[in-house]
Every structure is written in structure tokens, then in C-alpha cells.
Amino acid sequence: MNKVKIGLAGIGNMGTNHSKWIAEGMIPEMELCAVCDSDPNRLEWAKINLPESVVKFSDASAMFRSRLIDAALIATPHYQHPPLTIDAIRCGLHVMSEKPAGVYTKQVSEMNEVASKSGKVFAIMYNQRTDQLYRKMKEIIDSGEFGQIKRTNWIITNWYRSQAYYDSGGWRATWAGEGGGVLINQCPHNLDIWQWICGMPVSVRAFCHEGKWHDIEVEDDVTAYVEYKNGATGVFITSTADAPGTNRFEVMLEGGKLVCEDGKLHIYKLEMNEREFNRINKEGFKAPAFIHSIVEPDGQSSQHIGVLKSFAAAILRGELLIADGIEGIKGLSISNAMYLSSWLGKMVSLPLEEDLFLDELKKRISTSRIKAQQ
Amino acid sequence: MNKVKIGLAGIGNMGTNHSKWIAEGMIPEMELCAVCDSDPNRLEWAKINLPESVVKFSDASAMFRSRLIDAALIATPHYQHPPLTIDAIRCGLHVMSEKPAGVYTKQVSEMNEVASKSGKVFAIMYNQRTDQLYRKMKEIIDSGEFGQIKRTNWIITNWYRSQAYYDSGGWRATWAGEGGGVLINQCPHNLDIWQWICGMPVSVRAFCHEGKWHDIEVEDDVTAYVEYKNGATGVFITSTADAPGTNRFEVMLEGGKLVCEDGKLHIYKLEMNEREFNRINKEGFKAPAFIHSIVEPDGQSSQHIGVLKSFAAAILRGELLIADGIEGIKGLSISNAMYLSSWLGKMVSLPLEEDLFLDELKKRISTSRIKAQQ
Numbered sequence: 053m054n055k056v057k058i059g060l061a062g063i064g065n066m067g068t069n070h071s072k073w074i075a076e077g078m079i080p081e082m083e084l085c086a087v088c089d090s091d092p093n094r095l096e097w098a099k100i101n102l103p104e105s106v107v108k109f110s111d112a113s114a115m116f117r118s119r120l121i122d123a124a125l126i127a128t129p130h131y132q133h134p135p136l137t138i139d140a141i142r143c144g145l146h147v148m149s150e151k152p153a154g155v156y157t158k159q160v161s162e163m164n165e166v167a168s169k170s171g172k173v174f175a176i177m178y179n180q181r182t183d184q185l186y187r188k189m190k191e192i193i194d195s196g197e198f199g200q201i202k203r204t205n206w207i208i209t210n211w212y213r214s215q216a217y218y219d220s221g222g223w224r225a226t227w228a229g230e231g232g233g234v235l236i237n238q239c240p241h242n243l244d245i246w247q248w249i250c251g252m253p254v255s256v257r258a259f260c261h262e263g264k265w266h267d268i269e270v271e272d273d274v275t276a277y278v279e280y281k282n283g284a285t286g287v288f289i290t291s292t293a294d295a296p297g298t299n300r301f302e303v304m305l306e307g308g309k310l311v312c313e314d315g316k317l318h319i320y321k322l323e324m325n326e327r328e329f330n331r332i333n334k335e336g337f338k339a340p341a342f343i344h345s346i347v348e349p350d351g352q353s354s355q356h357i358g359v360l361k362s363f364a365a366a367i368l369r370g371e372l373l374i375a376d377g378i379e380g381i382k383g384l385s386i387s388n389a390m391y392l393s394s395w396l397g398k399m400v401s402l403p404l405e406e407d408l409f410l411d412e413l414k415k416r417i418s419t420s421r422i423k424a425q426q
Numbered sequence: 427m428n429k430v431k432i433g434l435a436g437i438g439n440m441g442t443n444h445s446k447w448i449a450e451g452m453i454p455e456m457e458l459c460a461v462c463d464s465d466p467n468r469l470e471w472a473k474i475n476l477p478e479s480v481v482k483f484s485d486a487s488a489m490f491r492s493r494l495i496d497a498a499l500i501a502t503p504h505y506q507h508p509p510l511t512i513d514a515i516r517c518g519l520h521v522m523s524e525k526p527a528g529v530y531t532k533q534v535s536e537m538n539e540v541a542s543k544s545g546k547v548f549a550i551m552y553n554q555r556t557d558q559l560y561r562k563m564k565e566i567i568d569s570g571e572f573g574q575i576k577r578t579n580w581i582i583t584n585w586y587r588s589q590a591y592y593d594s595g596g597w598r599a600t601w602a603g604e605g606g607g608v609l610i611n612q613c614p615h616n617l618d619i620w621q622w623i624c625g626m627p628v629s630v631r632a633f634c635h636e637g638k639w640h641d642i643e644v645e646d647d648v649t650a651y652v653e654y655k656n657g658a659t660g661v662f663i664t665s666t667a668d669a670p671g672t673n674r675f676e677v678m679l680e681g682g683k684l685v686c687e688d689g690k691l692h693i694y695k696l697e698m699n700e701r702e703f704n705r706i707n708k709e710g711f712k713a714p715a716f717i718h719s720i721v722e723p724d725g726q727s728s729q730h731i732g733v734l735k736s737f738a739a740a741i742l743r744g745e746l747l748i749a750d751g752i753e754g755i756k757g758l759s760i761s762n763a764m765y766l767s768s769w770l771g772k773m774v775s776l777p778l779e780e781d782l783f784l785d786e787l788k789k790r791i792s793t794s795r796i797k798a799q800q
Contacts, residue, residue: 202639203647203668205581209678212713214704257631259651259659265576265704275651275659277633285633285649287661294577294678295700295714298685304583304668311672326669330588330639339586340669399771 056146056364059086059121061112061136063094066150066177067127069356075102078357081364088115112136116143123147123173123367125360129223130155130231134163137174137377141166146173148363151240153380155231156413157388158406160381167377174377175363180241181248181374182358184349185317189303189310190249192319199306199325204250204278204286210297211238211290218268225268227413228420233270234292235260235387243383244375246288250303252382253278253286257399258390265293269421276390288390308342317347430520430738433460433495435486435510437468440524440551441501443730449476452731455738462489486510490517497521497547497741499734503597504529504605508537511548511751515540520547522737525614527754529605530787531762532780534755541751548751549737554615555622555748556732558723559691563677563684564623566693573680573699578624578652578660584671585612585664592642599642601787602794607644608666609634609761617757618749620662624677626756627652627660631773632764639667643795650764662764682716691721 060071067089074084087098088109095108109115116124116139123146126136134154140147147167153176154160167174180186192198211234223229230237247253258276265272272293278286291297300313306327309320322329322340329340354361358374365371385404392409393400434445441463448458461472462483469482483489490498490513497520500510508528514521521541527550528534541548554560566572585608597603604611621627632650639646646667652660665671674687680701683694696703696714703714728735732748739745759778766783767774 203583203663203665205663207579207676209577213710214707214712216708216712217710220710257633259631259653261657261659264657273659275661277649277651279633283635283638285635285647287649287663289577289579289661291577293700293704294683295696295703296683296694296716298676298678298683300674302581302672304672309668309670309672320670322669326667329669330667333588334590336587336591336594338588338590342670397773 053122053368055081055083056367057083057085057120057122058125059088059115059118059123060084060125060127061088061115062126062128063087063089063098064127068097070125070127070360071098071102073357073360075106079360079364081368082360085120086115086118088112113139116140116145121145123363126150129229130236134159137163138166141170141172141174144172146363146367147377148175148177148360149377149380150177151244151380152236152387153377153384155236156406156410157381157385157404158410160384161406164378164381173363173366173373175359175366175373176375176377176380177356177359178241178244178375178379179355179359180245182354184353185312185315185347186245186249188317188347189312192310193249193303193305198308198321199327200282201250201280201284201303201305203284203302203304204246205300205302206242206246206287207289207298207300208239208242209289209291209294210299211292212295212297213266213292215266218266222422225266225270225272226420226422227269227416229422230270231413232387232391233262233268233272234290235271235274235390238292239290239387240383242290243288243386244379247382247386250286251280253386253402254281255279255399255401256386256389256393258393260391260394265291269416271391271394274390276393315349319345319347321345427496427742429455429457430741431457431459431494431496432499433462433489433492433497434458434499434501435462435489436500436502437461437463437472438501442471444499444501444734445472445476447731447734449480453734453738455742456734459494460489460492462486487513490514490519495519497737500524503603504610508533511537512540515544515546515548518546520737520741521751522549522551522734523751523754524551525618525754526610526761527751527758529610530780530784531755531759531778532784534758535780538752538755547737547740547747549733549740549747550749550751550754551730551733552615552618552749552753553729553733554619556728558727559686559689559721560619560623562691562721563686566684567623567677567679572682572695573701574656575624575654575658575677575679577658577676577678578620579674579676580616580620580661581663581672581674582613582616583663583665583668584673585666586669586671587640587666589640592640596796599640599644599646600794600796601643601790603796604644605787606761606765607636607642607646608664609645609648609764612666613664613761614757616664617662617760618753620675621756621760624660625654627760627776628655629653629773629775630760630763630767632767634765634768639665643790645765645768648764650767689723693719693721695719
């Protein structure tokens with residue numbers, strides 16, 4: 053095998069992009085052999101816009117069993133990510149799933165178990181992990197040079213969506229159709245990057261406001277406070293109604309501070325670790341000296357193309373994935389915990405009580421404005 | 427009367443500055459006639475450094491009753507602000523108190539009641555209200571041009587203090603001596619400016635970490651979430667261990683965004699109110715257009731001198747105060763609510779349950795490392 057034969061499940065917003073990128077040869081080690089979509093209009097689009105050699109299916113199961121493909125790329129609505137991934141793996145395929153990994157962690161735990169036992173490559177489309185500035189933040193923190201994390205803070209409110217966006221699909225922003233709002237649709241990348249760089253919190257107190265700015269049943273405004281195992285604290289704020297929004301990610305460490313904002317990474321490096329300075333300094337109002345530097349993007353953020361290339365390389369040559377599919381549960385656990393905390397009105401712990409969360413989610417699905425498939 | 431004859435109670439850190447400014451004639455309508463301090467070393471300093479004409483007292487009560495002064499400036503430890511203010515007003519004096527107004531609102535309510543009935547001028551040293559950038563923020567928001575507030579966020583962690591600072595006085599950072607940590611000592615200005623510009627919250631959920639970064643019994647790290655009457659939310663984060671710290675104050679409004687950081691005010695003004703845009707826009711991913719402008723300081727922030735001048739002008743000519751003393755209770759109510767929320771582990775409402783707060787504070791005072799006067 054010198055090219056991965058791939059089948060794409062779902063040719064919606066993201067699926068359309070994926071199909072074009074692969075068909076145009078932007079991922080040299082990947083060949084688009086099949087696509088499927090339950091919507092005849094999208095298949096019609098595929099007939100016109102994709103090469104004739106790409107076989108079109110109206111059913112994912114049939115595509116997985118067609119023997120035309122080695123791997124599946126899942127770009128369907130959120131709820132279908134785990135069952136389709138499980139089905140594809142059981143058909144002997146490697147799988148890359150779009151984000152989020154699923155809607156509730158119980159479903160994703162099952163998916164991860166099947167994937168782990170299969171020996172197949174399982175990846176997730178966390179393309180923001182290729183972002184040079186986030187990689188730099190992770191590299192600095194993982195190196196230990198700045199010591200432990202003391203505080204994290206991400207204000208990520210540049211997700212402006214007006215009512216017209218929410219009105220564009222009956223399943224959008226419903227408990228039954230999407231399983232949530234800004235946390236499940238817009239924020240999976242940020243929640244993943246947050247935990248990828250800073251680690252998983254151990255407790256969460258969140259305030260999710262449902263239908264606050266739009267006529268929707270799910271949350272469009274969230275403030276969450278978290279605590280980490282080492283005692284560090286964090287705040288995550290998101291909304292789809294702030295204009296112009298903010299995207300500012302600050303990490304305070306013993307050895308300085310990192311601030312990623314406006315496409316630049318500001319690095320403030322202390323000359324002495326603050327914990328050490330605190331012990332030895334004798335002057336009441338003196339603070340540790342620091343050096344400020346700025347990292348600007350070098351254009352080396354490969355995004356979706358990079359993630360797809362790494363998926364092919366993992367299948368063909370066993371190279372490391374940019375984002376192992378198993379990792380998808382981490383960011384999802386955080387958003388599940390945020391919902392649960394807000395619904396119960398109290399602090400909740402991680403790992404999450406998966407059954408309790410699912411019970412609460414089901415209550416909301418049962419009265420959802422749409423009764424969608426799951 | 428063409429000059430206000432003032433007596434200064436307390437010649438510590440701030441009192442020393444006040445005594446010099448007034449003695450040097452920086453407040454032309456004010457004359458320093460007396461000072462008092464219970465510490466003989468500070469009186470010795472006064473003898474050497476202040477004009478001979480300034481009468482020195484070791485007791486505030488005697489100074490208030492000396493008939494040498496028209497007004498008192500209170501710059502003592504926090505707990506003494508209300509009782510000394512009440513005593514001075516009862517002696518027929520006008521009063522300016524340093525911040526905070528007191529340590530618990532019950533005490534400050536009594537002070538405000540006495541002050542309100544007295545007909546005397548009662549002011550508080552909220553010098554940051556003279557800051558040009560904060561005044562500009564308040565002017566924009568009060569004008570209504572940007573519509574209602576949707577979200578407030580203040581990260582104010584540039585209060586670095588090492589252990590040496592806390593070790594410099596036995597009363598420092600104790601429940602009995604100061605009545606709190608970073609909220610009561612460093613943040614009164616910020617809490618006042620926050621409510622002055624954005625209004626009072628109606629509920630507070632705070633996470634105060636006591637002795638987290640220093641060997642102290644009070645809080646040195648706080649994250650608080652608040653909600654306002656109109657449904658807006660807010661976050662306030664402070665610490666004395668972040669290095670280098672952050673001072674970033676963001677207010678999101680229906681008509682745009684204000685961000686005050688690094689000594690500059692960024693104004694993002696939408697061409698159309700977001701609430702209106704949300705209703706009429708038909709394109710899913712479109713956001714309202716905006717204009718970005720920056721206000722830089724013009725050097726017109728008069729700080730302490732300005733507040734003292736306005737106190738004299740209010741006494742002599744009935745001019746408006748920069749900060750009415752009665753207002754001191756507002757910021758204090760917020761910090762009291764933050765403590766109470768954190769101690770009880772739940773959301774608390776404002777106005778505060780003053781007795782409940784005082785009971786909880788007394789528990790902490792009773793086991794405090796120092797048993798100070800109150």
C-alpha cells in the first residue's frame with residue numbers, strides 16, 4: 053500500500069472541504085475512493101464536483117463494507133461520530149473522526165475501547181494542534197523550564213453567530229440534534245488545546261446560559277472556573293454573541309507568563325522562578341525581573357491538511373499521529389463537566405460521572421425542539 | 427474660611443505621603459494643622475520632617491477635640507476607618523477616609539448613617555477615579571451610546587508581593603489585623619472602579635484561596651464570577667503571586683467592546699448594535715463591522731492630589747466630590763460577598779447578609795495569628 057484509500061462519511065460543511073482537498077491531491081498519500089451522504093442534494097453535488105472514480109454511497113454502512121477503502125473519514129453530525137467510528141473499525145478500517153469525539157463521554161468511552169482493541173489507526177481532527185503558537189506554548193510548558201502552572205485563562209468569544217446561523221438548520225443548537233451549543237460546536241478545539249497544553253482539571257464549576265442571546269435551547273454563553281491537581285486554577289469564557297469577540301489565552305507559570313492573543317505569543321520569562329524569589333527576596337515591594345519576547349507565526353501551521361497527512365503516515369509507516377482519536381474524550385469530558393456543573397448548580401469532579409451526565413442530557417433531549425436520530 | 431484646616435490621623439505608608447503633599451502646599455486650599463499617630467517613632471519623624479506649626483498628637487480623639495482643625499484625613503489601619511470617622515464627624519469635622527471604607531459592611535453602614543445625618547462632607551480616597559482611561563470608560567458606558575453591558579472581565583494580578591512584604595508587620599495579612607488579604611488591601615480601588623463603571627452585581631460566586639502562595643492566613647488568590655441585574659456576567663481575578671502580573675479590564679457591550687490594558691484604552695465600536703444586527707442579519711457567519719480606536723493617557727489623572735483638592739472644594743464651596751464617602755460601601759460589599767461565597771461554598775446575593783458575614787469573619791478573627799484591636 054503506498055496510498056491510503058479513503059471513504060468520506062458526510063459531505064456537509066467540513067466534509068465538502070475534506071473531499072476537495074483529498075481529490076485535489078493535497079494529501080499525496082491519500083486517495084479519495086468513496087463518499088457517502090444521506091442527503092441526495094449532497095450526492096448530486098459530489099457527482100458534479102468530485103472525480104468520476106469516487107464511488108458515491110447514500111449509506112455509510114454500505115461504504116464501510118464495500119472493500120473499496122482502507123480508512124474512513126467521519127464528518128457527520130456529532131452524535132454519529134462514535135457509532136460510525138465503531139462500525140468502520142469493526143469493518144477493519146482505520147478511522148479519522150471530525151471533532152467533537154461525540155456528545156457524551158459514555159458513548160466515546162465505548163468508541164475508545166473498540167478502537168484500542170482493534171489495532172487500527174484512530175485519529176481525530178484536532179487541526180489546531182498544528183498551530184505554531186500553540187505548539188510553542190506546549191513546548192515551553194512541557195520543557196519544565198517555566199516550572200509549574202499557577203493559573204490558566206482563556207477568553208474565547210470570537211465565535212460570533214447571529215440568529216440567522218441558528219435558523220439555518222432545524223437540528224442546529226438543539227439537545228437532540230447537536231447535543232449542545234457553543235461548547236459542543238464551536239469550542240472543541242479550544243477545550244482540547246487547553247487540556248493539551250495545561251493538562252486536565254480535576255474540578256469544574258460552570259455557569260452555562262441557555263438561549264441567552266439567541267432563540268435556541270442550548271447554551272450560547274459560558275463562564276467556567278476549574279481547579280487542577282497541583283492547585284492551579286483556571287477560567288474559560290466563551291460566547292457566540294460577543295462582537296467583536298476576544299481570543300486571549302494566558303498561562304501563568306512559576307517561571308513567567310505566556311499570552312497568546314491577536315495571532316502573537318507573548319513570552320514573559322522571569323530571571324528567577326517566582327517561588328524561589330518569594331523565599332529569598334528581602335524587599336517588600338520588589339518583584340522578579342523578566343524578559344519579554346514575542347513569537348509571530350511563521351506560516352508553518354499545517355491545519356487540516358497536516359492532520360490528514362499525519363493520519364496517512366500513521367497508517368502507511370506507523371508514524372505518530374498529531375492527535376490520537378483516544379484523546380478526543382479529554383476535551384469532551386471538560387465540556388460535559390461544564391454542563392453538569394451548571395445543571396446541578398455545583399462544583400463537579402473529573403473524571404466525570406458519565407451516567408449522571410447522560411441522564412441529565414436525556415432529560416433535555418426528551419423535551420428538545422427536534423427529535424433527531426442518535 | 428478660605429483654607430481647610432486639616433488633621434491627619436495615621437502617618438504610616440499613605441499618611442506620610444499625604445502629610446508631605448499637604449505641607450508642601452500641593453493642595454492650595456488645604457493647610458496641615460495637626461497629625462497624630464500612636465507610634466512614637468512616627469511622631470519623631472513628624473517632628474523632623476513636618477513644619478513646626480503642625481501640632482503632633484499621640485491620640486486621634488484628642489486631635490479631633492483640639493479645635494485646631496475643620497477636617498480629618500483618616501489613614502490608619504483598615505479596622506479603625508469607621509470608628510475614627512464616626513468620632514471625627516461627631517466632633518463636627520468633615521472627614522476623608524483612606525480606602526477601604528472599613529473591613530465589614532455592617533460597620534460601614536453605621537458610619538454612613540452617622541455621616542449622612544451630619545451635614546458634614548464625607549469623602550473617600552478613591553484616587554483611581556481620577557484616572558483618565560477609567561473616566562473615559564465610565565463616560566462611554568454612562569452615555570448609553572454602546573447600549574447595555576453584556577460581560578465584564580478584570581484580570582488584576584499585578585500586585586506582586588513576596589513573603590518579605592507579609593513578614594514586615596505582624597498585623598499584615600491577618601483576619602484580626604487587616605481583615606483580609608488581596609481583596610481588602612490591594613483591590614479596593616479595582617472593586618470600586620469595577621462597580622463605578624459597570625454597576626453592582628446582584629450575585630457572586632467566588633473562590634478565595636487562603637495562604638496559597640505565602641505563609642499567611644488570609645487570601646492571596648481569588649477568582650470570582652458575578653451576575654448583574656440585567657443578566658450580564660462578570661469575572662474578577664486577582665493574586666499577589668503572579669509575576670509578571672496582568673492588569674486587563676474588558677467590558678463587552680451591545681454596541682462594542684472596551685479593553686483597558688498596558689495603560690491604553692482600546693475602543694471597538696460596532697457600526698450597528700449587536701442585538702439589532704442579530705435580529706436583521708441574514709448571513710449565517712457574518713459579524714457586525716466595527717471601528718477600533720485607542721485612547722492614550724493625556725497626563726490628566728490627578729490621583730490623590732485631585733481627590734484632596736475636591737475634598738477642600740466640597741467643604742469650601744459645596745462642589746461635587748470625586749468620591750462620596752458613602753460610596754465606599756459598594757466595593758467593600760463586593761469583597762465581603764466574595765469572602766462569604768467562598769467560605770460557604772455557594773453563590774451569595776447582594777445586598778449582603780451583613781450579620782452572617784460578620785459572624786463568619788469573627789470566627790476567623792478568633793483564631794487569627796494576631797489578636798489586634800478593632
